[in-house]
Amino acid sequence: MSPWQLVVLLGAFAIVCAMVIPRKKTESGQNTDDTVEQMQAALEHFMEQMEADSRGMVETIAQARKEQREDSRVQEQRIAALEQRCAELEQKLAGYQETAKPSINVSPPPLHSTDAGQERAEEEQVAEAAAELEHNQPIRERYAEVFDLHSQGKSVEWIAKKMAMNKGEVMLILQLAKQEEERRV
Structure with missing residues (x-):
């Protein structure tokens, strides 16, 4: 092989390699970009799920607090009604004791x-x-x-x-x- 043929052959090989190598880098770069985009999408989806779960927990806690306040209010009303009933019964007892014989001590109902x-x-x-x-x-x-x-x-x-x-x-x-x-x- 003559030296000029060798130089042409090496030049052609270099040109072909130069054309092929950038394409591979571009393709692998695209794969890297696709992977990064997929990871970002997965991370965004995960964050949306976490936010939805957090909102759900906040709503559940708010509902539990509301129910607790309602239960507390109902219990306070019941206590007030029982105290009123107790006072009425004490008045009735006083009336019974006044009408009963002095030797009989009536216990409260x-x-x-x-x-x-x-x-x-x-x-x-x-x-x-x-x-x-x-x-x-x-x-x-x-x-x-x-x-x-x-x-x-x-x-x-x-x-x-x-x-x-x-x-x-x-x-x-x-x-x-x-x-x-x-x-x-």
């Missing part, structure tokens, strides 16, 4: 009774207890089991459940026995 029928039943029990007081037999003998349980340290609620009585009735029996003992002394 339970706060949870809002039923008029239950109030009437308790009034009847008070009247029955007053009638029993007039009997000759001491109250301790008539309700020996109640006094046994009370002396064992059982609560009034527990005695009432055990004896299938109202709590007010058990309290009345205990108070009447105490008054009976005081009169004997």
Whole structure:
């Protein structure tokens, strides 16, 4: 091969390489740009999801606070109604005590009774207890089991459940026995 042919051949090879190499760089540069764009798109999508989740959490927290405030308001109204009911029952009790015999100490009706029928039943029990007081037999003998349980340290609620009585009735029996003992002394 002659030197001029060699120079032409090397020049042609250099031209071909020069044309091919920039194209590969452009193609790999495009791939890099596409990858960066895909990553940016994925990152933007992720950020949108995070913002949507954050908004959802903020809305949930706001709703929970609103519900808590509403529950608190309802409970405050209920407490006020119960306090008013308690005051009414205390007034009724004062009226009952004024009309009852001086030797009978009537216990207040339970706060949870809002039923008029239950109030009437308790009034009847008070009247029955007053009638029993007039009997000759001491109250301790008539309700020996109640006094046994009370002396064992059982609560009034527990005695009432055990004896299938109202709590007010058990309290009345205990108070009447105490008054009976005081009169004997």
